[in-house]
Amino acid sequence: MATYLCPQDGTRADTASLTWCCPVCRGPWDLDFEPDAPLSANALAGRVNSLWRYEEVLPLSSPTTSLGEGRTPLVPLTGTVSAKLDFLMPTLSFKDRGAVMLAELARRLSPGRVVADSSGNAGTAVAAYCARARLPCTVYVPEGTSPKKTEQIRAHGACLEIVPGDREATALAARAAADSPGTFYASHVFNPYFLHGTKTYVYEMWEDLGGRLPDAIAVPVGNGTLLLGAALATSELLAQGLIDTRPALIAVQAEAVSPLATAFHRGADGLPDPPGRAAPAAPTLAEGIAIPRPPRARQILAAVRESGGTFLTVTEDQIRAAQRDLATRGFYVETTGVACWAAVGDWTDRSVVVPLCGAGLKTGLAP
Structure with a gap:
């Protein structure tokens, strides 16, 4: 049985409980989980054509809330750069990978309600999968969230709470609601089941590349859910003897909001403690990764x-240019989802995969 484990102080909790954070430090949980058996490429033939085909390495099995998520195409962009088309997911973003895990877990726990917070894509995904699971859902979003995303959340039947202020204010409002009895907090940041969903991104890549991975995997990083999922997958594949070396993880942030990039290049292990509440994030076209203080920064x-x-960081002009460039290649991707192409599109010395992780219809073309 998997258990929640705090990476900071070792506190544990039962995954059957509705606790959403470590009661000691209030930090996010990890999942103490070991795959039941090694994954075999030969055993994959004939399995369901979704992320659930990797059942040996997932902490949940036999889902009833699936919308057929996963198994997105991997296509070349240049001789060395390929794209994983996660904008072809049921709700048009990669967040479906983790949202289906949270909704399936919530369905088994039968809470009174589900709450989530998001800048848009995670909220639409949680709303959709809660609709599939017949769970009442409330999604908190910051003011200024794309109307196309809020329309999608409402369409799935979720209650929408628009919070004055920035992404951090939205998270604080959702966490206050999460403390109410009978509430399941479907947090893509605090709940590690989400990361075990996003790790399937790399398992699919490994399968499609014939049992290998590229030299590097580039991911856009705000709260880091795709990057940490990728780190989980590469660690598991290495431990199972299915790859010989890990690919380098290339984390991409918008230059306007790049606290992790700054800390990394300064050699810091984490983010400095602010004197008070963090200042609002600067405006950026990459709204999905505009996170001033990600809770999993150290990880x-x-x-x-x-x-x-x-x-790596990218400017607003680079984001605009990358979105238009991808469109001329046939891919209409939202502005957050083009950040990695903006960062590594001219690489020629090693193989790299970038995610195109949100459809352009969610935000429109950058002005």
């Missing part, structure tokens, strides 16, 4: 360093 920085990777 993100450590994962990048352990992989031999680095942090």
Whole structure:
């Protein structure tokens, strides 16, 4: 049985409980989980064509809330750069990978309600999968969230709470609601089941590349859920003897909001404690990664360093240019989802995969 484990102080909790954070430090949980058996490429033939085909390495099995998520195409962009088309997911973003895990867990726990907070994509994914699971859901979003995303949340039947202020204010409002009895906090940041969903991104890549991985995997980083999922997967694949070396993790942030990149290049293990509440994030086209103080900052920085990777930043002009460039290649991707292409599009010395992780219809073309 998997258990929640606090990476800071070792506190444990039962995953059947509705506790959403460590009661000692109020930090996010990890999951103490070991795959039941090694994954075999030969055993994958004939399995369901979704992320649930990797059942040996998932902490939940036999789902009833699936929408067929996963198994997105991997296509070349240049001779060395390939793209994983996660904008082709049921709710048009990679967040479906983790949201289905949270909704399935919540369905089994039968809470009175589910709450989530998001800048848009995680909220739409949680709303959709809660609808599939017939769970009442409330999604908190910051003012200024794309109307197309809020429309999608409402369409799935979720209650929408628009919070004055920035992404941090939204998270604080959702966490206050999460403390109410009978509430399941479907947090893509605090609940580690989400990370075990996003790790399937790398398992699919490994399968599609014939049992290998590229030299590097680039991911956009705000709260770091895709990056930490990738780190989980590469660690598991290495432990199972299915790869010989880990690929470097290339973390990409918008230059306008790049606290992790700054800390990484300064050699820091985490973010400095602010004198008070963090200042609002600067405006950026990459709204999905505009996170001034990600709760898993230490884990993100450590994962990048352990992989031999680095942090890159991109300007607003680079984001605009990358979105238009991808569109001329046939891919209409939202502005957050083009950040990695903006950062590594001209690489020629090693193979790298970038995620195109949100559809352009969610935000429109950057002005």
